Amino acid sequence: MIDTIERDFREKVCESLRLVPEGYERFRVFTPFALDDGDHLSIILKHDDSDGDRWVLSDEGHTYMHLTYDLEERSLSSGTRQKIIGKALTVHGLQDRNGELLIPVEQGRYGDALYSFIQALLRISDVTLLSRERVHAAFVEDLKAFLVDHIPERHRTFDWHHPRLDPDGTYSVDCYINSDVKQPTAVFGLITDAKVSVATISLMKFEQWGLGIRSIGVFEDQESISRSALARFTDVCDRMFSSLAANRDRLEAHISELLPPSPERGSQAAS
């Protein structure tokens, strides 16, 4: 039984692994490993005399090119994406030669080089799958940290909902600011059209209930929100910030206006 399965595994992988001549000292390496659009990894084994006499496996620029179907090329040079790519290159021993990813074949160990190369290319290609979730998660963390820094603990409640009118939390708020002296304020972190629409509905519900809650909307990237969703939200939100990064000072100033005088804030915010 195990032998049969093992043989099937080997046949499946090995049959899909082929080496086909494609010019002088150049071979195309076919593997069964494909990206999310069905395109297989593009791998060339070729002789390379630019850095000594050696054989290398190369993607001939395909990996980065494929990433840019979904991502801005410049976004690969910063933040989480750059770290993931850099780590994949380092861990698996790849070189980035002007956008061409390659790995030298050391001491005739072609199989080891291919194995490392494939792992690295797949890891780098996953940047497109992970990127949006990671960017969203980073924004949520950043906004929460900002609010913790600038609002005393007793004046803020994260994931707030009205205890009596909405016990199930259907119309929840990312952060509820209760200043004692001014109107309470609901803060929404806005990532997607869906989140903007939910925030719009929540604010309309608060209005219907006559809660007198003011509102702040902070977008991860306002330009990524559709016009219709943005228009509806604009009708019900009191103050919007197009992004957190570019509006930290303005958001801080606005929040300070909602809170009691600062002596209390200074000590609380430090906690």
Place this chain on the structure above:
Amino acid sequence: MDILTDREIQELIAEPKQLPTDFGLVALKTRRGSRFAGIDFATTAGNKYFIFLRQSLYNPLAFSAGLGYHLSTRDFRLKRYNGKFHEHTNPLEHETFYDFHIHMATERYQLRGNREDCYAERAGQRFGSLKDAFYCLMDDCNVVLPGPPEQRSLFRT
């Protein structure tokens, strides 16, 4: 996740698309081992599309010319004309080939959880270069360059 039906996909592909500028004259920029060009544009009906061109500096057969549609939540690739630089597999059809090929968005692959344009067909003799791939894209997707036909130039290479 928005799923477009095959009918919606075909309607988008068939919609007349007049490019606002002579995209053919846009020089390809070189970055990270590839040459790049791209343009966003809207039709008179208000639908927003994008076209992109890519070509490896290391292999002239490694290229892609694509047409996409800007959904409110993400970019949706309608068609993509690829060179011959890797195998392609259609997982549902259990079919693998190594050839110039054309990716096309389908409802069935979206429902399966794949990328919308995971399905591809061999291009046959239709194109063998990025320039010809772009011509095919224009023909298939009702894309028209501005100006009289005799003055419509292709992109500088």
